[in-house]
Amino acid sequence: MRRADSSSAYAASGAGDLLQLLRDERPRTRAELAKLTGLARSTVGARVDALLATGLLAPSGEAASTGGRPPARFAFNPSARVVIGADIGATHGRLALTDLSGRPIAEIGQPLDITTGPGPVLDWVVSASQQLLGEAGREPRELIGVGIGLPGPVDHSSGRPMRPPIMPGWDGYDVPEHVRHTFDVPVLVDNDVNIMALGEHATAHPDVEHLLFVKVATGIGAGIISSGRLHRGAVGAAGDLGHVAALHAPQVLCSCGNTGCLEAVASGPAISSSLKDLGIATASNRDIVDLVRGGNIPAAHAVREAGRMIGEVLATCVSLLNPEVIVIGGSLAQAGESLIAGVREVVYRRSLPLATGSLQIVAATTGEQAGVIGAATMVVQQVLTADRVDSVIARQSAS
Structure with a gap:
């Protein structure tokens, strides 16, 4: 997004650039937009009209009058279209239908076994998406994209999983093509931790430029936000903390x-x-969390020790990446302070004071919604770029 304090940058911008300014959902008049962008009133008026025609901009009341008819205000209309965000884990599937700001409108989730293969899992994604659209009273033509997070390495450019260790049958599978058999829209796929990082960043830390999101669940991974952008690495394997020694x-x-x-x-x-070695049986991560919350001392000690081991790896990450915030998420982060206390104990002890002076290590705030919000955010970030919005307007004008 371009900054509003550079009038020269806006002087040659199109309607798509104007929309980027308005995506903060703050209502503005044509006169305010002209002053803010440095564009002529007539140019602003034409571009506002073009955005109104797409539905991405909508009237938002009137400004105070200084004499004569009060000027109309306009604001970004996030309900103009909808997005599907899918968070697929090793043992669960969660979908949300969101608006263009990533706010969930309707959600669905259920146990799901990733080892059944791409066919059954993606068929569920499609059928559940159709169900959510119907429940929300939205038409398939209102859908602008589908975002999917998977629990393994993904080539983001093609949407194909790359040798995922816990996903038999998924290696190289064309996930976007499978979904596009039903929905003829952009389908974007990424590692589940990356989309959780996007979701937490967009929802809880939008002004943080350097953030590390760590998921601790059946596996362990990290999503890296650097200079405000998600860092995927050369082949989508950045942040694979689980396989660091x-x-x-x-x-x-x-x-x-x-x-x-x-x-x-x-x-x-x-x-x-x-x-189990201590004679305590647990069948799931939820059982571990329940034991810790219930005051079971051996469980709390085991979770804290896991946090210490994670902290030793993260101390290296702090020296390498210098994040402002480390967010601990995933199902085991719900065990209260035990896990995070272990992480903090080691990171603050082993990292240099310069890197940790203002470093925050906090629990995720988006909970189970981090993945679906992030998957939707991934779609919105690509589909609502200035160039793509201008292309939509050009096609509408030509038709």
């Missing part, structure tokens, strides 16, 4: 074939294994 950890065999990986010693299944 954990310092001082036992040499437990990991699903990737190596030993001593962080995921093998600090994830939900690893904590369950350590509790």
Whole structure:
């Protein structure tokens, strides 16, 4: 998004650029827009009219009159179109129908086994999307895109999973093409932790330029926001913390074939294994969380120790990336302060004071909605760029 304090930057902008300014949902008059952008009143009027015709802009009352007829105000209309955001985990699926600001309108979720393969899982995504559209009274033509998060490495440019360790049958599968058999819209796919980072950033930390989102659940991964943008790396593998060697950890065999990986010693299944050795049975991450919240001391100690091991890896990340905020999310983050206390204990001790002086390590605020909000945000960020909006207006004008 271009900054409003550079009038020369707006002088040659089109309607798409004007929309970027208005996406803060603050109502403005044509005169205010002309003053803010440096554009002629007639140019602003033409571009406002073009945006009104798309429905992306809508009237928003009147400004105070200084004599004569009060000037009309206009604001971004996030309800003009809808987006599907899908968060697919190892054992769950969650979908949300959102508006163009990423706010959920309707949601659905259920247990889902990623190992059943792409066909059954994506068929559920499609059928659940149709259900949400129907429940919300929205037509398929109002859908502008589908965003999907998957629990493994993804080539974001093609939407194909890349050798995902816990997703048999998914390697190289054309996820967007499968969904486009039903919905002829852009379908964007990314790693589930990346979309959670986008969701938390957009919802809770929009002004933070450098953020690290860490998901601790069945697996462990990180989403990296650098200079306000998601960093995916060369092949979409950036942030794969789960397979970084954990310092001082036992040499437990990991699903990737190596030993001593962080995921093998600090994830939900690893904590369950350590509790089993103590005679405490847990069948899921939720069981671990319930034990900690219920005051079970061995469970709280196991979760805190996992936090310490995660903190040792994150201390390196702090020195390398220098984030302003580290957000701890995922199902195990719901175990109260035990996990985060362990992370903080090690990060603040091992990292340099310069890097940690203003560093915040906090729990995620978006909870189970982080993934679906982030998936929708990923779509909106691509579909509502200035160039794409101008293309839509040009097609409407030509038709």
